[in-house]
Amino acid sequence: MKNFTYLQPKDLKEATTVLQKFPQESLPYAGGTDLLGLMKDGVLEPQRLVNLKTLTGLQGISYRPGKELELGALTTISEIAENQSLAEKFPLLTQAARQVASPQLRNVGTLGGNLCQRPRCWYFRGDFPCLRKGGDICYAVDGENKFHCVIGGRPCYIVHPSDMAVALLAYNATVEIQSPQKSRRVNLKDFFVLPQDDYLHENILRPGEIVTRIRVPESAPGTKALFLKVKEREVWDFATVSLAMVLVTSGKQITAARVALGGVAPVPWLEETVSRSLPGFTLGKDAPEALAGQVLKAAEPLEQNAYKVILARNLFKQALEELAKS
Ligand SMILES: Cc1cc2nc3c(=O)[nH]c(=O)nc-3n(C[C@H](O)[C@H](O)[C@H](O)COP(=O)(O)OP(=O)(O)OC[C@H]3O[C@@H](n4cnc5c(N)ncnc54)[C@H](O)[C@@H]3O)c2cc1C
Numbered sequence: 001m002k003n004f005t006y007l008q009p010k011d012l013k014e015a016t017t018v019l020q021k022f023p024q025e026s027l028p029y030a031g032g033t034d035l036l037g038l039m040k041d042g043v044l045e046p047q048r049l050v051n052l053k054t055l056t057g058l059q060g061i062s063y064r065p066g067k068e069l070e071l072g073a074l075t076t077i078s079e080i081a082e083n084q085s086l087a088e089k090f091p092l093l094t095q096a097a098r099q100v101a102s103p104q105l106r107n108v109g110t111l112g113g114n115l116c117q118r119p120r121c122w123y124f125r126g127d128f129p130c131l132r133k134g135g136d137i138c139y140a141v142d143g144e145n146k147f148h149c150v151i152g153g154r155p156c157y158i159v160h161p162s163d164m165a166v167a168l169l170a171y172n173a174t175v176e177i178q179s180p181q182k183s184r185r186v187n188l189k190d191f192f193v194l195p196q197d198d199y200l201h202e203n204i205l206r207p208g209e210i211v212t213r214i215r216v217p218e219s220a221p222g223t224k225a226l227f228l229k230v231k232e233r234e235v236w237d238f239a240t241v242s243l244a245m246v247l248v249t250s251g252k253q254i255t256a257a258r259v260a261l262g263g264v265a266p267v268p269w270l271e272e273t274v275s276r277s278l279p280g281f282t283l284g285k286d287a288p289e290a291l292a293g294q295v296l297k298a299a300e301p302l303e304q305n306a307y308k309v310i311l312a313r314n315l316f317k318q319a320l321e322e323l324a325k326s
Helices: 014-020 035-040 079-083 084-089 091-097 103-107 110-116 163-170 274-276 307-325
Strands: 004-005 026-029 048-051 071-073 174-178 182-185 210-216 223-230 241-252 253-262
Touching: 014 026, 014 048, 035 274, 079 091, 079 103, 079 110, 084 091, 091 163, 091 223, 091 241, 110 163, 110 274, 163 223, 163 241, 182 307, 223 307, 241 307, 253 274, 253 307
Parallel strands: 004 048, 026 048
Antiparallel strands: 071 210, 174 182, 174 210, 223 241, 241 253
């Protein structure tokens, strides 16, 4: 690993100012579970790491009935996994957090870091001058592409690795972003960028900006939610495909829905057409086959990953069946 300077800013203003002043050379550092691996492998070589962990105001979970849920960017994944109010009111977050990595990584990894982690593509992480590292081609197109994306890829076929993002997207969360000058709030869906718009970055953060807080609107009465994740290995692993489903119901009838997928696209993927088609559907009565066929309808799988489309459709049916019983 190359030498770097470890900076301990006294407050958010100082942290964001340093990051803005040295845009190519400095990076925010939270738990370090992703960043240090990338530095050890020589994929990233920042000259300055700006420690966020001791900044005040970015920690913790705050929920009051009738208000939005607030999650500080430095909240650890373990805190989310273990919080009782979240398990009752926002079960998708609990279910997703409990499936992120291993207990040790969850104890250290933060929510902000989870959303901003870099792709797991073996060409990006390996010794390949790929498109995302400023090279000319995406090696996945003609290479080993079993775990790459099936939709939204051109010209770079990564998948977004965050489980928390998939759950938060289904909950229609927003992200608060702070720069030295101002704070802004964006919908999580607009936080992530497709490679067709920017193949060097996974999100809209500009130099000097950090994620400070994530907010989730309170769920409507009659909301049911489920997060499902398929991994290649039974122990901790990234999602091959994951699905988060949020249904607002009146009796067994669905009145509103949001379905998000992970492991299929360079961004956490909102299934907009299917989400719009679900209202009117009666849980446990209407057969989900026809709707399942709409999931990833526009997919363009690579040579080795068409199985992801089938997997996503089966997860969709499984989620509807399980939520019908709840
Ligand atoms: C072996 C292994 C298995 C894993 N399995 C899973 C899994 O199954 N599911 C899953 O979702 N994740 C998984 N992860 C990813 C893990 O959850 C993330 O590494 C972790 O959440 C990142 O948090 P961190 O605080 O350590 O981030 P860091 O490593 O400190 O930072 C990660 C990136 O985000 C940036 N960053 C950090 N905080 C902020 C902020 N507040 N604002 C702006 N940028 C920021 C950093 O500059 C860096 O680029 C795994 C990781 C490992 C190493």
